[in-house]
Amino acid sequence: MSEAKEKKGLALHWQILIGIGLGVVAGILLCKITPYENWSVYIKWVGDIFLRALQMIVIPLVFTSIALGVAGMGDSASLGRIAGKTILYYIVTTAIAATIGLTLVNLVKPGVGANLNLAEKATSVSTGEISFIDQIVSIVPSNIFESMAKGDLLPIIFFAVVFGFFMNKVAEQHTNTLKELFTAVYEVIMKITMFIIRLAPIGVFAIVANTVGQQAGNPQALLSMAGSLGVFVLVVWGGLLLQGGVVLPLLVRVLGKQNPWRHIAKMSTALLTAFSTCSSGAALPINIRDSQEKCGISNKIASFVLPLGSTINMNGTALYECVTAIFIAQAYGIDLTLAQQVMIVFTALLAAIGTAGIPMAGMVMLTIVLTAVGLPLEGIGLVLAVEQFCDMPRTCINTYGDSCGAVIIAHSEGEHLTI
Numbered sequence: 001m002s003e004a005k006e007k008k009g010l011a012l013h014w015q016i017l018i019g020i021g022l023g024v025v026a027g028i029l030l031c032k033i034t035p036y037e038n039w040s041v042y043i044k045w046v047g048d049i050f051l052r053a054l055q056m057i058v059i060p061l062v063f064t065s066i067a068l069g070v071a072g073m074g075d076s077a078s079l080g081r082i083a084g085k086t087i088l089y090y091i092v093t094t095a096i097a098a099t100i101g102l103t104l105v106n107l108v109k110p111g112v113g114a115n116l117n118l119a120e121k122a123t124s125v126s127t128g129e130i131s132f133i134d135q136i137v138s139i140v141p142s143n144i145f146e147s148m149a150k151g152d153l154l155p156i157i158f159f160a161v162v163f164g165f166f167m168n169k170v171a172e173q174h175t176n177t178l179k180e181l182f183t184a185v186y187e188v189i190m191k192i193t194m195f196i197i198r199l200a201p202i203g204v205f206a207i208v209a210n211t212v213g214q215q216a217g218n219p220q221a222l223l224s225m226a227g228s229l230g231v232f233v234l235v236v237w238g239g240l241l242l243q244g245g246v247v248l249p250l251l252v253r254v255l256g257k258q259n260p261w262r263h264i265a266k267m268s269t270a271l272l273t274a275f276s277t278c279s280s281g282a283a284l285p286i287n288i289r290d291s292q293e294k295c296g297i298s299n300k301i302a303s304f305v306l307p308l309g310s311t312i313n314m315n316g317t318a319l320y321e322c323v324t325a326i327f328i329a330q331a332y333g334i335d336l337t338l339a340q341q342v343m344i345v346f347t348a349l350l351a352a353i354g355t356a357g358i359p360m361a362g363m364v365m366l367t368i369v370l371t372a373v374g375l376p377l378e379g380i381g382l383v384l385a386v387e388q389f390c391d392m393p394r395t396c397i398n399t400y401g402d403s404c405g406a407v408i409i410a411h412s413e414g415e416h417l418t419i
């Protein structure tokens, strides 16, 4: 869909914002009239269909766009260069985010004196373990169809890169056949993406109404916000605002030589989708489309940097993990040494890399950070009540970080952007 076509009516991001606003109002009103369970059945399915439709296109989109993008790079030198820059950018920005979280939570100390009786039982939380070697090994799929069926993006990306690379190594006629086939599939998927995106305001309305209804039907979450949990949420939002409102825009300005505010405006549909769905995986198709159509980033860069980012680059999640681990330590009166704090930053980075782009995944990965420094896992029960308030903004920053990476890398490759 061209921008001009979108402009005929109310721009899509406004429609989505209205969807979010109406969703909040509907969630509260419906909860006042009748219990959440009674009405949620009629609304929840709409949001579920929207989310599932977005997930439906992720794998074919990622596979065809990466294979095409890598084949388009031509030589292994440019693939290596772009991959190297992308990974460096992701590691550095995630480390900055984690450090911001660490600094803020140490300054504000929201956990000191927190009421531990408020902790919800975190029964479903099991200990996770992270092994760097295992993470690397699991990137290579033993069965690509199994990875596709499970929706494991990293092995799919790996296979797509290898496939795209070797697409150029066969007889020219085969290379051309494959390129034509993949281009055709990619274009069909993009058309489907556009169709689904047009339904975003309705999908987002249903998701938000349902989420707000769930919270409104469970006033404990809102009540607990009055105390130290409220300060905790503010620290998370403050850190995310610093990362998303200062650090990343500065990088877009200095390294990407683009106007960061115009960039945010162009990416607003993807950012609002991430915010309201709590899934950077769901926002990925929109991110890929708008990066190309609105920002002028080539398919070669967008299709490589963004899918990779949606799985390994989680600025918001890393920041959240740091803040939460230290909040829990503060609440339990555990003093952490500097070495332990550095360990938290490091494991938060690894945990963020391993986090899937789905709702609440970051909270599950928190067990890894807590285990690494010996903090009580029950601490997760403390922050469970406010998970929704933290997942929304951190997912938005996760998606924004990927988009900034695409801008910066495209600029560094000499692309002419239209931001």
Ligand code: ASP
Residues within 6 Å of the ligand: 278, 279, 280, 281, 314, 316, 317, 355, 356, 357, 358, 359, 360, 361, 362, 363, 391, 394, 395, 398
């Ligand atoms: N919901 C986040 C995302 O999709 C992951 C997380 O839970 O931190 O990016």
